[in-house]
Amino acid sequence: MLRRPTPDPSRLREGGNKRDLALSRLREGSNKRLLLPSRKREGLGVGRATALLLAIAITACTQQPKREMSRTLPTIVSLNPCADAILAEVTQPGQLLALSHYSADPRAASIDPAKARLYPTTRGTLEEVLALHPDIVIDGIFVAPATAAAYQRLGLRLETLGIAGTVEESRAQIRALAALAGNPAKGEALIARIEAALAAAAPTDGAAIPALVWEPGGIVPGDKTLIAELLRRTGFTNFAAARGLGQADQLPLERVLADPPRVILAAGSDRALSHPALSHLTGTTRAPLDPRLLYCAGPTIIPAAQRLAEVRRMLGPTPNPSRLREGSTVALSSPLPLAARARLSSPLPLAARVPLSTPLPLAARVPLSTPLPLAGGAGGGQAAKHPPQ
Amino acid sequence: MTRPVSLLILALAIAVPLSLLAGQVWLNPFAPQAANAFTILAELRAPRAALALVIGAGLGGAGAAMQGYLRNPLADPGLFGVAPTAAFGAVLSLALGLGGLLPLAALAGAALAMAALALIAGNASGQNSATLFALAGLMLASLSGALTSLVISLAPNPFALSEIVTWLMGSLESRSWHDVLVAAPSTALGLLLLARAAPALDALTLGEETARSLGVNPVRLLWLMVLGTGLVVGAGVAAAGIIGFVGLVVPHLLRPFTDQRPSSLILPSALGGALLLLLADCLCRLLPLAGGELRIGIALSLIGAPFFLRLLLRLRSELA
Known part of the structure; x- marks a missing residue:
């Protein structure tokens, strides 16, 4: 400040x-x-x-x-x-x-x-x-x-x-x-x-699961963003950063298919994020992540951590993440996003109010191409919101 | 006429398989090793190529028909104002956060433009009907352009704004078979209508009076043209956004190889448009830019404009 x-x-x-x-x-x-x-x-x-x-x-x-x-x-x-x-x-x-x-x-x-x-x-x-x-x-x-x-x-x-x-x-x-x-x-x-929310969201087992936070336009978060820290604190690793991608870099659909992460956290929806080809990925779980959880820090950290922890719990303990990534053991791919939605709209304290209870028309948001940290999507908003004086 | 058609079909037969190799991930055609190689081919690249063929063919054919109908080399399928109105429908759906309804909204916009044309100039008969239609189309284009800008300036948040502006540039990125299904039927129907108008277009080259004396019904012709281009352009906008240039350039590139009759230009232009759009899309897939893929409108101009300029140069030396 x-x-x-x-x-x-x-x-x-x-x-x-x-x-x-x-x-x-x-x-x-x-x-x-x-x-x-x-x-x-x-x-x-x-x-x-x-x-x-x-x-x-x-x-x-x-x-x-x-x-x-x-x-x-x-x-x-x-x-x-x-x-x-x-x-x-x-x-x-x-x-x-x-x-x-x-x-x-x-x-x-x-x-x-x-x-x-x-x-x-x-x-x-x-x-x-x-x-x-x-x-x-x-x-x-x-x-x-x-x-x-x-x-x-x-x-x-x-x-x-x-x-x-x-x-x-x-x-x-x-x-x-x-x-x-x-x-x-x-x-x-x-x-x-x-x-307290962060403590409750910490994983019970030690293994970190590679997760791709994927925003419309194929945008991924860099490692020095709030969402990357939240991923780390909830038992994930930032898949995109591990592939050498930085803040607001783009990961095209083809690359995701050729080298799929264990879990895709789709923040929003566009053609790539909801492309039917993704349903062919066995061994990759797709879970929606309300893009509003990415914009700000502050109280938003609570539902964001809760959501990530929820996804992490769905994936279960991973004694050997590399084996899971092959997709040979569990086929977790298809119905999870829906299930997650349904679960979240139940009256959870904050998580339910903020994330997925409203039928969000998520397609309406493509992040700005300026390299803002994710948590500051709204900061970008400020940049754009002032009418020319 | 047969020579350019068979040559274009040959070129397409070569280009389509090659286009499947173009992408962000290198797939060795003999020993594909990348994970999900088949999915990438069948679900990403194949529908994309199919969509390029469909939209390119539609725009090329419609361009040839329009230039024949208005007897003006500057005419293109966008002239009736269908594309901007369809785009306005799509932009509205994006701004309201109803991205899933985008194709429907675009088609509704195209239908609205055609209905407006019917209201404005539907009863026109006689010599000026084509001019009236073109002017009405220009006004529609201008109006929907202004409305689109209005929606952009009223965008609820910067994300919607960015999405709208990106969409307006046109792209075939991440399209699926679903988009092909949206675009293909109405494009085919539109091309069919334009093909039915072809004999009348030939007669029209002799002048409106002569054409009439040859039995051409100008009102019927007008409606064939409006419906045909409307369907083609509406489908194209619904699936890929606004794609200009193809309808204007391709007929010019191919006209010297035909006998100059509009009817013999429609099919080659459709094939040529398909080829041009496919090549442009391959360029898009291969050129990674910082802001995402190269937009197809940009790629089209990069490929098509030099050809077109060279053509103009040759024309100039012939005229001199």
């Missing part, structure tokens, strides 16, 4: 020194974590995390005095679909003034549609935001420079949310947003729920 232009000038004046102090302390305290080599490679990670801490520090200072917090909780307008889902969890009633328009569309939303209906949405224009007059506006990091400048000009405080490529980054985002909203405890509660 990058802190962008405008903190409220008056607030700055109030807490300037304290903020600097808190900031330096926070930075010292967490430098080790920030400079992990993996993070450095991610490039965005360090800056994002630093900015996160900045935001935390500022909010921590500007929210004084604590006793009056309930009365002075900042109002928030979210223009970022991934922030929508998090904010709905970490705000008090009345605090979140509007969600992004993505959340109103069940096909694009990462938030539970029933929950999304509780809030109004905006198309993301400056006018709408101004009319709502929030204390904080939250947008994606791809906010158009002209828009960012306009917020600054108009005295609105803009915070941006990046794309979380790991569970750790997602945790930091939740903490930052909860801190912004003045409800750190709610953030911790959400994180605890995510941790």
Whole structure:
């Protein structure tokens, strides 16, 4: 999360020194974590995390005095679909003034549609935001420079949310947003729920099954994405990465047929993903994966992990994955996707609400060709959503 | 006429088996070792080649008929506005998230265009009927183009947007026998109707009055043309998106080898269109691009445009 232009000038004046102090302390305290080599490679990670801490520090200072917090909780307008889902969890009633328009569309939303209906949405224009007059506006990091400048000009405080490529980054985002909203405890509660879901989704046996997450257009996720981490945590390996493919590379249908993975997690549907030729693959299980589970981190991690764990359980223990991949032992191929759908629409807590209970017209989504981490499909959305200013 | 036809059939007989070798996975024809080699051949490459043949034949034949009917070398099957309207139907289904209904929506769009043509210019008889139809078609094309752009700008999310734009470029990627089944019957029916119009088209080359005196019924001819091209183009759009160029170029390429009568050009153009589309699709399959397969519209222009330009150069030197 990058802190962008405008903190409220008056607030700055109030807490300037304290903020600097808190900031330096926070930075010292967490430098080790920030400079992990993996993070450095991610490039965005360090800056994002630093900015996160900045935001935390500022909010921590500007929210004084604590006793009056309930009365002075900042109002928030979210223009970022991934922030929508998090904010709905970490705000008090009345605090979140509007969600992004993505959340109103069940096909694009990462938030539970029933929950999304509780809030109004905006198309993301400056006018709408101004009319709502929030204390904080939250947008994606791809906010158009002209828009960012306009917020600054108009005295609105803009915070941006990046794309979380790991569970750790997602945790930091939740903490930052909860801190912004003045409800750190709610953030911790959400994180605890995510941790519990991840723990419950961990495989009971040790073997990792090669899984291909396949999106329309033959797009596959790279290894430094949230979904790749979730695969690892739920007993799979990223089949595409093992074949040398990177983020948003394409794996054509012919290649899949010539070198089939043990399981295909079809995120969406297009001609290739639902091609009849795939039914000839014995030894390959095909299971649908709601593409909305790929867009965002935050609370979406819970149903995503549950879904992956469910697929992993269906596949059973694999004493010798290589033998399974030959397709000689079990023919698991055909009826599984349907069975999975049916099972998921039963009233499971979150998993059922988010993933497959609605008849999703999934064909409508081809991921962007820009190399965004998967978890940030919605981040791409932000990039595309701003009308030319 | 027989010479180009037999040559084209020979070329197709060579090209079709060779086209089965084109793809992302190399299959050794003598000792296929790749897993699922048979599935790749039978379920991916064969239907694709069949679809290229069907759509190419339809567009080539329809192009030849249209150029004969309008007596204008610039005419192509898209002129009646059927393709853009069919595309609008398809785009609408994509934007609404009903991708499964796409072929149906495209065919409905094509039918709508033909119904609109009937309403606008159906009663026209006399000398200007063809012009009226062409103008009505142009307006339909313009209107549905605008509506398509509108749907694109109203796309619910970037994924739908990207899918629509990619689809509009036309492709035979990942098509199955199901798509062949969608396209083949109506293409065949359309070509049949156009073949029935062929004798009247021959008479039309002598001028509209003469044709009438030879017993040509202009209204019947008009409807044969509209239904024939509508069926062919609608089926093509439903299965593969908008594929231009074939209907315009192929008749020109083949006309010098025929006796110049429209009726003797339809069959060679159908065969030539099939060959051109098959070759273009092979190029698509073999050229891996970062953004996915090469789009067939691009491949067609890459293959066809140089030929066409060379043809124009020769024509120029002949005229000079």
